[in-house]
Amino acid sequence: MNLQDFSNVYFLGIGGIGMSALARWFKANLFCVSGYDKSPSQITQELISEGISVIFEENNHLIPNNFTAENTLVVYTPAIPQESSLLQFFREKDYKILKRAEALGLITQDNFTIAIAGTHGKTTTTSMVAHLLAFAEKPVTAFVGGITQNYATNLLLSNDPNAYVVVEADEYDRSFLTLNPNIAIITATDADHLDIYQNHSTVQEAFEMFVKKIKIGGDLFYKNGLPLKIENHIHSATFGLQKGEYQAKNIRIQDGNFVFDVLTPKSILENVHLRVPGYHNILNALAAISVAQNLQIPDETIAKGIAEFKGVKRRFEYILKTDKIIQIDDYAHHPEEIRAFLTAVRMLYPEKHITAIFQPHLYTRTRDFASEFSQALSLADRLILLDIYPAREKPIEGVHSKMLIEKAQTTEKLLCTKENLLQIIQILDFDVVVTIGAGDIDRLVQPIRQILEKK
Numbered sequence: 458m459n460l461q462d463f464s465n466v467y468f469l470g471i472g473g474i475g476m477s478a479l480a481r482w483f484k485a486n487l488f489c490v491s492g493y494d495k496s497p498s499q500i501t502q503e504l505i506s507e508g509i510s511v512i513f514e515e516n517n518h519l520i521p522n523n524f525t526a527e528n529t530l531v532v533y534t535p536a537i538p539q540e541s542s543l544l545q546f547f548r549e550k551d552y553k554i555l556k557r558a559e560a561l562g563l564i565t566q567d568n569f570t571i572a573i574a575g576t577h578g579k580t581t582t583t584s585m586v587a588h589l590l591a592f593a594e595k596p597v598t599a600f601v602g603g604i605t606q607n608y609a610t611n612l613l614l615s616n617d618p619n620a621y622v623v624v625e626a627d628e629y630d631r632s633f634l635t636l637n638p639n640i641a642i643i644t645a646t647d648a649d650h651l652d653i654y655q656n657h658s659t660v661q662e663a664f665e666m667f668v669k670k671i672k673i674g675g676d677l678f679y680k681n682g683l684p685l686k687i688e689n690h691i692h693s694a695t696f697g698l699q700k701g702e703y704q705a706k707n708i709r710i711q712d713g714n715f716v717f718d719v720l721t722p723k724s725i726l727e728n729v730h731l732r733v734p735g736y737h738n739i740l741n742a743l744a745a746i747s748v749a750q751n752l753q754i755p756d757e758t759i760a761k762g763i764a765e766f767k768g769v770k771r772r773f774e775y776i777l778k779t780d781k782i783i784q785i786d787d788y789a790h791h792p793e794e795i796r797a798f799l800t801a802v803r804m805l806y807p808e809k810h811i812t813a814i815f816q817p818h819l820y821t822r823t824r825d826f827a828s829e830f831s832q833a834l835s836l837a838d839r840l841i842l843l844d845i846y847p848a849r850e851k852p853i854e855g856v857h858s859k860m861l862i863e864k865a866q867t868t869e870k871l872l873c874t875k876e877n878l879l880q881i882i883q884i885l886d887f888d889v890v891v892t893i894g895a896g897d898i899d900r901l902v903q904p905i906r907q908i909l910e911k912k
Contacts, residue, residue, distance in 0.1 A: 458553070460563055461825035463530040467520065467552075468492030469543055470534035471511055472501040472507050475625070476557055478600045478612040479532065482564065484509060485614055491521055493543055515644030517546040526552045531558045535630050536849050558632030561600065565622045565636060568598075571748060572636050574626035575666055575680075576660070577794050578741045581733065582644055583625040584769050585745035587613050590798050592762035593754045596620035602627070602740070606774075607663055608766035621752075626667065628660070629653065633667050640751065641671050642677040642744045647793055649822070657801060661685075676748040678703070690901055694722070696743035698736060703747045705739045713805065715739060719746055730764040735801030737794075743765075771899060773798065777906050783809070783889040790895035791816040792829035799836035802891060809888035813837035814878070814905075816894035817845045817861065820853040824860075831864035837891075843878065846896025875901060882908045 466483045470476050471492030477500050483509065484490045491510040494501055501511045502669055512519045520543075531547045532556045538544075547554055555563075573583040580603040587599035587677065588607055596617035596899070602625040604611055613623075626633035626641070630653055646664045647657075665686050671677055681697030695701035708717040715734060719726040731742055742763055749759045769888045777784035783806065789795045795815070802811055815834060817823045823830065834840050842858045862870050873881055875898075882890075882905055891896050892905065 463528055465489045465524045465529040467524055467529055467531050469537045470494060472498050473534050473609055474602050476534050477504060480504060480509060481562055481612045501730050503519060515542045517543060526550050532557055541568055558635045561624060562635030565624060568622040570622045570638040571640045572624050572638035573642045574628060574633050576647045576649045577791060578644035578737060579625045580769055582642060582741040582744050583623060585741060585766055586748050587623045588766050589745055589749040589759060589762045590621055596886050597623060598674060599623035602626060605768040605769055628663060631663055634670060637670050637672055639672050640748055645680060646683050649791055651680055676751055678744055694747060696747055705743055710880045723750060724756055726760050729760050733768040734805055735797055738799040775908045776902055777909055784906055785891045787893050788895050789893050792826050792833045795893060796833040806889050810839045812839040812887055812890045814841045814892045816843040816896045816898040817858055819848055820845055820850050820856045820893040824853060824856045827860045830861050835866040837867055840865055840867040842872050843875055863868040879904055898904050
């Protein structure tokens, strides 16, 4: 299929972080873009201000009249239910319909593509790679699954037809198998999305299938110790803390930043400064450094670029930072991500009382990793648990937040709804308060900040 066969693109779930980046790309490439989302958000407001029409009602009569089956490509996110009336309408009228990942595959098929995969760390690593290329003044178009702090967007856009294309390769629904990258990164292959994969070994198999999609003569950089079968048609190297071809050595904290040396097959980068905290972010940086060095970016430029990387919104994002109260927001929604995040918080603030406010994401994930969630959340001194955010799922009998709080070893713990959280915030005292989750907990971040500022 050729994208030039279409003049219009309609997005179902246009407010999603990945979908909105695609919508912006099509708009910039002179397609007429419109879409639907279930509720307004900051992203949909921005899209509307950029000239993209967005509706919030599943009513096919609101689709622009010129968006016909002959000239319109429909792109949808897996978050859209199969019974969606709009999706059914487009199917019945014989529109050409693609999943988001399939559309991304079409966009990248003729470009030099760098794909970042992994059950954790994709978004930060993708934004790091894109940032290092941009910092080195290389032409780059990047589709990021978050809002980069350096560029305040989820899409970096180059007009150069030979630009590097950097994409976040999502394992959900095996979406990443639509890509054929020249360079790939794999950060982690932990069990996740068991509603799709059933078990951990099936997750591993999907990542090995992704490795096979790397172009002949391409490169794979992956975390040391991952049990991957590497194909003979590609080059590969590992990165890790103390182990791997790309290693972080002499790790220390200086003025709130992680500082370390990087040993590579070609050289040593000394005193690399990283302002996004945590050992997991050092691993992400190593992955990005390996790609940058592979693309012949000078070591000095790489080190300066890493030092200037500000991170991604909702990834260890400081919301409030005073002498008395620290507020941090993070997108973590898997037990290993929560463990890494809270460990980093504890390293930076070892003497302070840490309150974690967590909104579980998906009934299936809560059910499948209940014990692991409880253990990871026990790293906080106080735990406040919100109701499960269902996203695309229907409730599962017997699965609820109470499952997690019962097993958590935190000394202070309580359940509450989103509606009464702010009342609780007004009553309690805080040193460090962190909000965690991939649902709609982000809408509570600023109201929490306003209460904390008054304190």
